[in-house]
Amino acid sequence: MTALPASTERALGLVIDLDTCVGCHACVVACKEWNSGSSPAGPLSDTDAYGARPSGTFLNRVHTFEAVPADGRQPRVVHFPKSCLHCADAPCVTVCPTGASLKRERDGIVLVNEDDCIGCGLCAWACPYGARELDPVAGTMKKCTLCEDRIDNLALPEEDRIPACVRTCPAGARHFGDLADPESAVSRLVAERGGIDLMPEQQTRPTNKYLPPRSRDVDVLAPLLEPLPEEAGGFLGWLDRTLARL
Amino acid sequence: MRLATEFRSIRHDSMREPDVPDTAPEIRRTTCYMCACRCGIDVHVAENRVHHIEGNRAHPVNRGVLCAKGSAGVMQHLSPARLRAPLRRTGPRGSGEFREISWEEALGIAVNWLEPIREQHPERLAFFTGRDQSQALTGWWAQQFGTLNYAAHGGFCSVNMAAAGIYTMGGAFWEFGAPDWERTRLLILFGVAEDHDSNPLKIGLGKLKARGARVISVNPIRTGYSAIADQWIGITPGTDGLLILSLVHLLLTSGKIDLAYLMRFTNAAWLVDQDPASPGFGSFLRDSEGRELAWDPARHRAVPAADVARPALSGGFNVGPTHVKPVFALMAEAYLDPALAPEAVAPACGIEPEVIHRLAAELADTAFNHPITLDRPWTDHCGKRHETMVGRPVAMHAMRGIAAHSNGFQTCRALHLLQLILGTVETPGGFRFEPPYPKPVSAHPKPHHKVTPGYPLDGPQLGYPRGPEDLAIDADGRPKRIDHAFSWEAPLSAHGMMHMVIANAARGDPYPIDVLFLYMANMAWNSSMNTAQTIGMLTATDATGVYLIPKIIVADSYSSEMVAYADLVLPDTTYLERHDCISLLDRPISEPDAAIDAIRWPVIEPERPGAEGVRGFQSVLLDLGVRLKLPGMVDANGKAIYRDYADYMVRHQRRPGVGPLMGWRGEDGTGTGRGAPNPKQLARYIEAGGFHIAHVPEEAAFFKPWNRAYQDWAVKIGIYDTPQPYLFQLYVEPLARFQAAALGHGPHQPPDALRERLARAMAPLPVWYPPLSDTDTDTYPIHAITQRPAAMYHSWGSQNAWLRQIHGENPLYIPGALWESLGFEPGDFARVVSPHAEIRVPVARMDALNPATVWTWNAIGKRPGAWSLAPDAPEATRGFLLNHLIPETLPTGLSNSDPVTGQAAWYDLRVRIERIPAEARSAPAFPSEMSPVPRAPKLVKFRAG
Amino acid sequence: MHPAPSIIAFTTLSGIGFGLIIWLGLGAAPDATHLYALILCLLAAGLVCAGLLASLLHLGQPTRFLKAFSQWRTSWLSREAALAMTTLVVFALYAALWVTGTRFLPLGLFAALLAFKTVFATAMIYAQMRSVPRWRSVLTPVIFLLFALTGGALFAGVRGPTPWLLGALGLLQIVAWLWGDRALARSGTTLATATGLGEMGRPRLLEPPHTGQNYLLKEMVFVVGRRHAARLRVIGLVLAVVIPLALILPTEGRLAVWIAADVHALGALVLRWLFFAQAEHVVGLYYGKR
Numbered sequence A: 001m002t003a004l005p006a007s008t009e010r011a012l013g014l015v016i017d018l019d020t021c022v023g024c025h026a027c028v029v030a031c032k033e034w035n036s037g038s039s040p041a042g043p044l045s046d047t048d049a050y051g052a053r054p055s056g057t058f059l060n061r062v063h064t065f066e067a068v069p070a071d072g073r074q075p076r077v078v079h080f081p082k083s084c085l086h087c088a089d090a091p092c093v094t095v096c097p098t099g100a101s102l103k104r105e106r107d108g109i110v111l112v113n114e115d116d117c118i119g120c121g122l123c124a125w126a127c128p129y130g131a132r133e134l135d136p137v138a139g140t141m142k143k144c145t146l147c148e149d150r151i152d153n154l155a156l157p158e159e160d161r162i163p164a165c166v167r168t169c170p171a172g173a174r175h176f177g178d179l180a181d182p183e184s185a186v187s188r189l190v191a192e193r194g195g196i197d198l199m200p201e202q203q204t205r206p207t208n209k210y211l212p213p214r215s216r217d218v219d220v221l222a223p224l225l226e227p228l229p230e231e232a233g234g235f236l237g238w239l240d241r242t243l244a245r246l
Numbered sequence B: 001m002r003l004a005t006e007f008r009s010i011r012h013d014s015m016r017e018p019d020v021p022d023t024a025p026e027i028r029r030t031t032c033y034m035c036a037c038r039c040g041i042d043v044h045v046a047e048n049r050v051h052h053i054e055g056n057r058a059h060p061v062n063r064g065v066l067c068a069k070g071s072a073g074v075m076q077h078l079s080p081a082r083l084r085a086p087l088r089r090t091g092p093r094g095s096g097e098f099r100e101i102s103w104e105e106a107l108g109i110a111v112n113w114l115e116p117i118r119e120q121h122p123e124r125l126a127f128f129t130g131r132d133q134s135q136a137l138t139g140w141w142a143q144q145f146g147t148l149n150y151a152a153h154g155g156f157c158s159v160n161m162a163a164a165g166i167y168t169m170g171g172a173f174w175e176f177g178a179p180d181w182e183r184t185r186l187l188i189l190f191g192v193a194e195d196h197d198s199n200p201l202k203i204g205l206g207k208l209k210a211r212g213a214r215v216i217s218v219n220p221i222r223t224g225y226s227a228i229a230d231q232w233i234g235i236t237p238g239t240d241g242l243l244i245l246s247l248v249h250l251l252l253t254s255g256k257i258d259l260a261y262l263m264r265f266t267n268a269a270w271l272v273d274q275d276p277a278s279p280g281f282g283s284f285l286r287d288s289e290g291r292e293l294a295w296d297p298a299r300h301r302a303v304p305a306a307d308v309a310r311p312a313l314s315g316g317f318n319v320g321p322t323h324v325k326p327v328f329a330l331m332a333e334a335y336l337d338p339a340l341a342p343e344a345v346a347p348a349c350g351i352e353p354e355v356i357h358r359l360a361a362e363l364a365d366t367a368f369n370h371p372i373t374l375d376r377p378w379t380d381h382c383g384k385r386h387e388t389m390v391g392r393p394v395a396m397h398a399m400r401g402i403a404a405h406s407n408g409f410q411t412c413r414a415l416h417l418l419q420l421i422l423g424t425v426e427t428p429g430g431f432r433f434e435p436p437y438p439k440p441v442s443a444h445p446k447p448h449h450k451v452t453p454g455y456p457l458d459g460p461q462l463g464y465p466r467g468p469e470d471l472a473i474d475a476d477g478r479p480k481r482i483d484h485a486f487s488w489e490a491p492l493s494a495h496g497m498m499h500m501v502i503a504n505a506a507r508g509d510p511y512p513i514d515v516l517f518l519y520m521a522n523m524a525w526n527s528s529m530n531t532a533q534t535i536g537m538l539t540a541t542d543a544t545g546v547y548l549i550p551k552i553i554v555a556d557s558y559s560s561e562m563v564a565y566a567d568l569v570l571p572d573t574t575y576l577e578r579h580d581c582i583s584l585l586d587r588p589i590s591e592p593d594a595a596i597d598a599i600r601w602p603v604i605e606p607e608r609p610g611a612e613g614v615r616g617f618q619s620v621l622l623d624l625g626v627r628l629k630l631p632g633m634v635d636a637n638g639k640a641i642y643r644d645y646a647d648y649m650v651r652h653q654r655r656p657g658v659g660p661l662m663g664w665r666g667e668d669g670t671g672t673g674r675g676a677p678n679p680k681q682l683a684r685y686i687e688a689g690g691f692h693i694a695h696v697p698e699e700a701a702f703f704k705p706w707n708r709a710y711q712d713w714a715v716k717i718g719i720y721d722t723p724q725p726y727l728f729q730l731y732v733e734p735l736a737r738f739q740a741a742a743l744g745h746g747p748h749q750p751p752d753a754l755r756e757r758l759a760r761a762m763a764p765l766p767v768w769y770p771p772l773s774d775t776d777t778d779t780y781p782i783h784a785i786t787q788r789p790a791a792m793y794h795s796w797g798s799q800n801a802w803l804r805q806i807h808g809e810n811p812l813y814i815p816g817a818l819w820e821s822l823g824f825e826p827g828d829f830a831r832v833v834s835p836h837a838e839i840r841v842p843v844a845r846m847d848a849l850n851p852a853t854v855w856t857w858n859a860i861g862k863r864p865g866a867w868s869l870a871p872d873a874p875e876a877t878r879g880f881l882l883n884h885l886i887p888e889t890l891p892t893g894l895s896n897s898d899p900v901t902g903q904a905a906w907y908d909l910r911v912r913i914e915r916i917p918a919e920a921r922s923a924p925a926f927p928s929e930m931s932p933v934p935r936a937p938k939l940v941k942f943r944a945g
Numbered sequence C: 001m002h003p004a005p006s007i008i009a010f011t012t013l014s015g016i017g018f019g020l021i022i023w024l025g026l027g028a029a030p031d032a033t034h035l036y037a038l039i040l041c042l043l044a045a046g047l048v049c050a051g052l053l054a055s056l057l058h059l060g061q062p063t064r065f066l067k068a069f070s071q072w073r074t075s076w077l078s079r080e081a082a083l084a085m086t087t088l089v090v091f092a093l094y095a096a097l098w099v100t101g102t103r104f105l106p107l108g109l110f111a112a113l114l115a116f117k118t119v120f121a122t123a124m125i126y127a128q129m130r131s132v133p134r135w136r137s138v139l140t141p142v143i144f145l146l147f148a149l150t151g152g153a154l155f156a157g158v159r160g161p162t163p164w165l166l167g168a169l170g171l172l173q174i175v176a177w178l179w180g181d182r183a184l185a186r187s188g189t190t191l192a193t194a195t196g197l198g199e200m201g202r203p204r205l206l207e208p209p210h211t212g213q214n215y216l217l218k219e220m221v222f223v224v225g226r227r228h229a230a231r232l233r234v235i236g237l238v239l240a241v242v243i244p245l246a247l248i249l250p251t252e253g254r255l256a257v258w259i260a261a262d263v264h265a266l267g268a269l270v271l272r273w274l275f276f277a278q279a280e281h282v283v284g285l286y287y288g289k290r
């Protein structure tokens, strides 16, 4: 149903630490692989795969941004993974004419029921984040499922009931959990690190949060090194005194 | 097991029937080889098809995570560029025209080529291997064949790092050591992009981030790890040595060094002969038993260093007629020099002096104000018990950013010197070795080069020379090896100089070769300097029309650029289809707390429908050995000793009881490291997830070179046969001996033309000199370097339908100020000119970049038609290599390499740049080759089952 | 946004068709012969149907189109589909009666109301999108309706209001452009809000996530050159407004009106192309494009 639930029991989502992400694209490919090879959501097709204009369906992509602070601090490079944010006020759901797009009441996951999807593309237009891609071969809309077929999948060992991208992230920059529960590890991380919403003005109320890069260039508190005093014999004097103490 | 795919999605009121494959996937655990990190993988397989690949959570290298390449393994395994049958060239070299032949025919041809060579001049086989991880086998094979011309890829990769580490500390960064991730408070990265330890580094950085430890990156470019570093030092390429020695200078002038550590664990107190008239000039003073001496100030005489608790560290002494000084006194003289003050070096380094001052202060503060004490008693090699382990939580890690320069060896040495004066090597919180390291130079072989037709070589080709007498040169001082390794041109070229093979072979310098045999190396493209000319050398003929390099055999799995230049192609399997051995004898996957080795095994049976099929190269090599009747491969009756590589992995023994694999040895499988071959060994590995782990005992975890428990453990598991305690070498005597030779001492004398360069480069204490090709810096003011993208492995990632979408082309990144001053606009091209060649390529702006540096991703550019890509693929039309600009020789005719180790100086490249309007494609453009494999499909719908 | 021919054809043709239905429903062409009534009704229904068929081409799974009627409570697209079908049915009834001689105006009024709502629903599909600031404006439905009414009027041969409609359309189109050109900037969505990295300085795309193509770039990130767009605006306005005005103001001739209607329709297509091509989706910010 394309009516949004007034509230959801849980708000499952991702917390992405921009201070830790090294931009390795592991999450991008692990997502592609799981959702292509082993999930009912697949395959995610690639057209002109070995040709001049390869184009593929991916549910998670990593952008790289650069910023030069005006105040002369060091320029920064930030790797920025982006997949569906499982918005509370998901505009992609309400625009859907078929009911294929839905937000699940029990956990807040935004999904596409591909059997109902007519591939009109409207939901992808409605999403400000570019989180939906219409697969040209399937003719239906693909999006991050928050790996619903992993996190609730009793056939998987418990420790693997997490999204493929989270499981694979080598740097540990991706966290998964219930953001409706203020006591959850992810909620605490968000509180501690000042997690933010993307495009708050779009009023989508994303569930996923981003932890901004920590402030850098902290001056070392230690005082600069003092040269050894000349009057005490300089380096050799210091050497003798230190050796005598050893 | 139940199926992941049985899961029913509740997306709707009605449930959808999931696609359930007929057979349940089974998890087969093996080792990834989308790069040399060699993580453990769980391959989900059903009906000989891969469903997906996940990280093995129990694996000590990756603990469950996988990088982008690892997860894309499915697509590499299914690549349309996979070879399908042995190939015999039919068109001219480089055309890509081949005929598929049978294995019998292929091996017959190889034997026909190799047999006569072995009987007459074995050195005319040059066998070089690239991304080879079975060097224990390939090296042994070459040795049994009898050629001295063998090496793996280390010479163009990071031998500076390896050699500097081994000569200084008996171990190196690379993948042979690691920061103490659990304890360090400050990590400094010097020139690291991905490194071989890719996942461990990322896991480690994640840990530091979670703990709030500081990370500083010294790198001209801020991407990847540097992007998340708390501080980025955008150094000018080639100047790290200056920065590091300036830090040493500051630490010395302020007395912030760990004297106790230096005295106990290094050769700081050893006496050096300083008498220019003495035959031992530059060497250590030794007693008649060969023990190094130190000065005992109490007794006023030189005594064996081990016998004096408080040796002199300063001053000069006369011992008999010889004037000697302790190493530390020489260090003080060298590094207190005001020329190393931050203010003096900063302009060259492209950073503010303040940055160096602050970095030194931070190092000193972290090391000396925050020591770490573990309540872990340990006993040193002299039998003295220590109640605690005290360490200094400063860790460093470095890779090719400092290694791939012609001053890289000395820069790496300087970095080790810095680590050592801070007392951070093999102490808690610092840098730790991974077994089989530490291992002193004395435990390594020397290079062997005695060729006897029809017989094996006199020993392993590669090793660590101790002095000029160990060089591989003839009576006239000329190189004996085709790559000129271990010659005066590069005395300590411990890994050989693969990048020189083609050029020297084409020139017949020192002699022509007959067969060039390449395994897993794309030498016609991204691993050659001067690509266009290298292609010229591969195709050049003599007056009679015979190729200058008459026969080329290539063992590859894919339709790489190199394959097109082969006369005979031996098609290898993919990494999921064969046995491999990741051995302690070679490049294992150990961690600081454990010795670890691993295997690969055929989790998928190789299928190449409609074609002859492929075979694991190592098995083919053994088969060739049998056909050539190489000793060790055939028994007295000329029968094969090993059925195949798997059999060799189990039954081969290097020393009695020690073989390629350490796990489950002995008939009953209880032996670790030592024990008779166990026929069930591979089954045990497979059961255990593809690897074996032998944990370092807790009390042996630090201070390994001097830790009795470690030494005993290492002997127990067969790393060496007797304990090998040693001291770190601040001052490296083999270097001094070469330097002395350059100054005219001793019987082995370099050619005069090389004296000056050797005298400078072979300095026994770390020095800095400008990169050798920095001759016309006014005309070529800009540095040009490459970096590895995390999601691509050299040339071989481009055949991967998923990865090539991420990096299908590469711009040249231009620093903001230069971008503006040259008036670049998005979409423009640049003409980039080096003293040697020019390229025209697309550009992009980057501000977090050293202002005198441009860069691009490594190995994205492809030759049209290679890798089963469409000839108009972006890799071929817009992608490009910087390699075209890099000459393989300097104007002097010597190789463009580090003068000590022969490491290829990739990152010394200097260029000038002009803005040009957008062009249709990047230049140089290469003619398209015919693909030796069938056309790739247009559409990929990867779906298992 | 990618100016997909199917959608441009759909919205333009069906818009005119519904406009025609509105005017016919309201009693236009009172003295039409049976044959002429038939032609007009077929034209209206034909335009609507052609548009709807074209829109089917846009679907990834066209055979499932029936599902699109189900979500009228929340989805403007669903409402549009349902309204369009109802309109067609009601209009068919009305037309059948008319052609057979009975012009039952209450039914016509009902059809007109439904057609009006359909066009409104179509417009709301675009106007509701926060992600495309240029579209998110009352001007979007107003202009869609004006296009429908103008095109319909021209084809129905309605005289009195037509010049006024043309004038209003031209004027509001210009207002919409002026407003729309600053819509993205006014929306408050920038790369800084999109990434949360504004604190660090002004973020800029350094590396796209893929050098390959993708659906998002093809669908949402369509860049028309400024000069090109300006030229097309003029051409579109001249065709849709100026020429038809010039044709119908001086004369009452049927032929002139027919030509005016056709030229107008051509202009409408050009302007509808621009409606899509000039609309910037905020996702472009992530790709360094706006």
Ligand SMILES: Nc1nc2c(c(=O)[nH]1)N[C@H]1C(S)=C(S)[C@@H](COP(=O)(O)OP(=O)(O)OC[C@H]3O[C@@H](n4cnc5c(=O)[nH]c(N)nc54)[C@H](O)[C@@H]3O)O[C@H]1N2
Binding pocket: B130, B131, B153, B156, B157, B158, B519, B520, B521, B522, B523, B526, B527, B528, B555, B556, B557, B558, B559, B560, B561, B562, B572, B573, B574, B575, B617, B786, B787, B793, B794, B795, B796, B858, B859, B882, B883, B906
């Ligand atoms: N400009 C520039 N050039 C560089 C560098 C740089 O930093 N900048 N780096 C240099 C360094 S450090 C290195 S190590 C080299 C690397 O250069 P190479 O060693 O040439 O590495 P690859 O491009 O990976 O090529 C390896 C070959 O192995 C083949 N291959 C892949 N898998 C298998 C397999 O399973 N079996 C067999 N038999 N073959 C296989 C591939 O098809 C390919 O032809 O490049 C060097 N070149």
Ligand SMILES: Nc1nc2c(c(=O)[nH]1)N[C@H]1C(S)=C(S)[C@@H](COP(=O)(O)OP(=O)(O)OC[C@H]3O[C@@H](n4cnc5c(=O)[nH]c(N)nc54)[C@H](O)[C@@H]3O)O[C@H]1N2
Binding pocket: B035, B036, B157, B158, B190, B191, B192, B193, B194, B195, B196, B197, B198, B218, B219, B220, B221, B235, B236, B237, B238, B239, B240, B399, B400, B401, B402, B405, B785, B786, B787, B788, B789, B790, B791, B792, B793, B794, B858, B907
């Ligand atoms: N994903 C991936 N991983 C790989 C590989 C791959 O192709 N892809 N290749 C493998 C191989 S063969 C190797 S050898 C390793 C190499 O591993 P790295 O050494 O980590 O790789 P490089 O890309 O050579 O990166 C060198 C880094 O040094 C910087 N640099 C260049 N010049 C200087 C300098 O003068 N000073 C300083 N401080 N920094 C400098 C560059 O900006 C770059 O960040 O990676 C291995 N791992």
Ligand code: SF4
Binding pocket: A020, A021, A022, A023, A024, A025, A026, A027, A028, A062, A079, A081, A168, A169, A170, A171, A172, A173, A174
């Ligand atoms: S896997 Fe982790 S570190 Fe790598 S790009 Fe994704 S979030 Fe960043």
Ligand code: SF4
Binding pocket: A083, A084, A085, A086, A087, A090, A091, A092, A093, A110, A126, A127, A128, A129, A130, A131, A132, A143, A204
């Ligand atoms: S991110 Fe986009 S697709 Fe995901 S819920 Fe929000 S609006 Fe919908």
Ligand code: SF4
Binding pocket: A095, A096, A097, A098, A099, A100, A101, A112, A116, A117, A118, A119, A120, A121, A122, A123, A124, A140, A141
């Ligand atoms: S593409 Fe599918 S999911 Fe998206 S709006 Fe259309 S029918 Fe709904």
Ligand code: SF4
Binding pocket: A030, A031, A032, A034, A035, A059, A060, A083, A084, A143, A144, A145, A146, A147, A163, A164, A165, A166
């Ligand atoms: S949660 Fe699953 S579907 Fe979503 S981005 Fe991660 S791997 Fe992809």
Ligand code: SF4
Binding pocket: B032, B033, B034, B035, B036, B037, B038, B039, B062, B065, B066, B067, B068, B069, B070, B071, B198, B199
């Ligand atoms: S780092 Fe990646 S490619 Fe390399 S072995 Fe590990 S998972 Fe495989």
Ligand SMILES: [Mo]
Binding pocket: B156, B157, B158
């Ligand atoms: Mo390398």
